[in-house]
Amino acid sequence: MVLLAVFMLAGCGKDKPDVSVFMIDQNSDPTQVSDQLEKTLQEKLGPDLKVEVIASPLYNPQKLMVEYAAGGHDIMILPEDDMKNYGKLGGHVALDDHFDAKKYPEGVFASMEEKDDKTIDKTEHLYGIPVKDLKMFKDLKYTPDKLFVTIPISSEHIDNALKAIKAMTE
Known part of the structure; x- marks a missing residue:
């Protein structure tokens, strides 16, 4: 019975998006703008890239x-x-090659991760862009302080994520 339920649930899934966005904040409720963000981002990226925005109403x-x-x-x-x-x-993912780090100094820091040769990487890179500095969020009147847009290294669609973040800046 359990296996049947698992297979049925697996078959009920929707198409995977080309750009999946997850939002969470401890000082605001991102669900207030998640639907509008998804709609606006979808319009900017066009029909070739399916966008999905998921927001957590509570910080955890x-x-x-x-x-x-x-x-x-x-x-x-x-x-x-x-x-x-x-x-x-x-x-x-370091964003230096795609965005001006000088424009977003709050998102620049050293990862401090250990390299293969056992040394620590102290090189600073742009890893996050403040939401308050992005035009799309300004237009949505959602600009919480200290909330950042990033691309996790586990992203399956880094190019699409970069296109989405660029669309958020325009």
């Missing part, structure tokens, strides 16, 4: 850890402390 560090561990999202929008903690564990 364990929920965030599960979302990172599951690796199903291409963009994470999370509080600064969490962004830096996961970044220092090597959890984010």
